[in-house]
Ligand SMILES: O=P(O)(O)O[C@H]1O[C@H](CO)[C@@H](O)[C@H]1O
């Protein structure tokens with residue numbers, strides 16, 4: 001069956017799918033796969049399929065923000081995805097977690113609008129524990145900082161006149177801020193599949209720490225290579241369980 005928005009056929013979507021915001025990152029991830037082939041590039045959604053150590057895996061970009069990403073997650077699940085791992089970037093709240101560090105998101109604060117049109121307030125946006133364990137174990141096998149914990153999903157990247165309560169999230173122990181994980185975790189729970197996420201911190205989101213936003217540094221690019229490796233090794237681990 002052809003998915004109307006992603007323009008991929010369900011027969012081509014395996015159990016394991018890696019997702020990321022940037023179509024260019026999807027292409028970078030696809031280069032790590034054996035027998036990789038591009039399935040479709042429709043709107044911001046670019047999809048590849050291949051194998052990692054014999055395990056079939058697809059990669060799809062979901063763009064920026066929860067509503068567009070939700071379209072991607074829903075169609076991937078309809079097409080047959082059973083485990084979705086987001087490989088993303090996020091802003092850090094803590095000086096001890098500088099650019100280049102990794103965070104495995106165990107749950108997300110629903111500070112966005114999309115999930116409130118799907119489930120009531122109070123419904124948790126929580127990762128699958130097996131996926132979290134596989135991501136964290138794989139990350140510990142690599143060099144560099146990694147933490148696991150709660151992240152927050154926002155709709156706004158740039159602030160308007162309303163204050164984004166970064167200070168409160170930080171006080172509450174939230175590690176990092178990004179824009180799609182809450183949608184992924186809520187949709188995964190609703191549809192009965194597994195999901196998890198690993199993030200490269202690309203700078204500080206907190207007003208006290210923030211300098212100019214620049215995700216295009218060597219440190220971030222190297223850490224993205226590391227998180228891609230971690231996510232693909234997590235897929236191999238999960239497929240062997
Ligand atoms: O790392 P990616 O997947 O691009 O995602 C992060 O980067 C974008 C903002 O620049 C948002 O989509 C945010 O969630």
Ligand SMILES: O=c1cc[nH]c(=O)[nH]1
Pocket residue numbers: 089090091092157177178179202203204205
């Ligand atoms: O949403 C995002 C993504 C990366 N860095 C940020 O500060 N915010």
